[in-house]
Amino acid sequence: MKYEHCPKCRQEVLWFSLALNVSLSFFKGSLGLISGSAGLVADAFHSSADVIANAVTLVCMRISHQPADKEHPYGHGQIQYVSSSVVGLILILGATGLLVGSLKNILTGDIEPPSRLALLGAAASVVANELMFHYHECVGKENNSPAIIANGWDNRSDAISSLGVTIGIILATFGYPMADPIAAIAVSLVVMKIGVEISKTAIKGLMDTSPELTDLKRIHKIVSSVPGVSGINYLRARGMGESLEVEVEARVNGDLKVYEGDLIVELIRDKILEGVEHSTDMHIYLAPAYASAQKEKGKRRLWQWAQ
Numbered sequence: 001m002k003y004e005h006c007p008k009c010r011q012e013v014l015w016f017s018l019a020l021n022v023s024l025s026f027f028k029g030s031l032g033l034i035s036g037s038a039g040l041v042a043d044a045f046h047s048s049a050d051v052i053a054n055a056v057t058l059v060c061m062r063i064s065h066q067p068a069d070k071e072h073p074y075g076h077g078q079i080q081y082v083s084s085s086v087v088g089l090i091l092i093l094g095a096t097g098l099l100v101g102s103l104k105n106i107l108t109g110d111i112e113p114p115s116r117l118a119l120l121g122a123a124a125s126v127v128a129n130e131l132m133f134h135y136h137e138c139v140g141k142e143n144n145s146p147a148i149i150a151n152g153w154d155n156r157s158d159a160i161s162s163l164g165v166t167i168g169i170i171l172a173t174f175g176y177p178m179a180d181p182i183a184a185i186a187v188s189l190v191v192m193k194i195g196v197e198i199s200k201t202a203i204k205g206l207m208d209t210s211p212e213l214t215d216l217k218r219i220h221k222i223v224s225s226v227p228g229v230s231g232i233n234y235l236r237a238r239g240m241g242e243s244l245e246v247e248v249e250a251r252v253n254g255d256l257k258v259y260e261g262d263l264i265v266e267l268i269r270d271k272i273l274e275g276v277e278h279s280t281d282m283h284i285y286l287a288p289a290y291a292s293a294q295k296e297k298g299k300r301r302l303w304q305w306a307q
Helices: 006-035 038-064 079-107 118-145 146-173 181-207 215-224 258-275 289-306
Strands: 227-238 243-252 281-288
Touching: 006 118, 006 146, 038 079, 038 118, 038 146, 038 181, 079 146, 079 181, 118 146, 146 181, 181 289, 215 227, 215 243, 215 258, 243 258, 258 281
Parallel strands: 243 281
Antiparallel strands: 227 243
């Protein structure tokens, strides 16, 4: 982590986001009703959906840090991907509702230009949610939390939504009332795309997708540099919520004593912990180098026999 207070921010960021979304829901909803802005009222409902997303994320974050048990020997980190998928689904459903409502207003001709008071609510929402997005992004990356990152994109989608509403209100007050629902339609499509991307990322995490190739190359380089390691038979890794699980089999001299092999395993573990961020769970195995050579020789003989 870059800063000492990163763990503290991790505990606080979701509560700040929850308080913000509750406040914005009432603020935008009230101004939307007073000013007659259907777009701002819809944006207030978007913030209300974000409150649900915050609550789900808070619960999942608490569960994810429970220690491993008999039923969950690898811990509970994967639930953060469940949280991300729920946030993505809420965004998709909220955007769909906004899209349907805007199309209905256009088809029925139920379009009234709002007062400029609505600009206050929309502009405040843009600024507040964009700042909260950057806060989430910093905390999520430093703590390697997919749930916090997804929640941050929820705030970014709200900022985009409010920006579209702001543009629509401005145009509507200058004699183009149709601009309000048209802007809402454009915003709903953008928010829907964000929801789909978040859901795709969550599904990849739940399917134990391998981390970035650069991370695997870094681990390979670290293990290969450890004294006594002559090669690597296999290496793989997967994300487990905020942590990275690494499994590696290294080749060593077959004549090593047991305690020497244990020292190499500990050194590999320490080097990976030091050089790879968020790596916490490791499975390190050693194989004698001559056994690997004999195995390859046997494969070549079998291939020649098959020919």
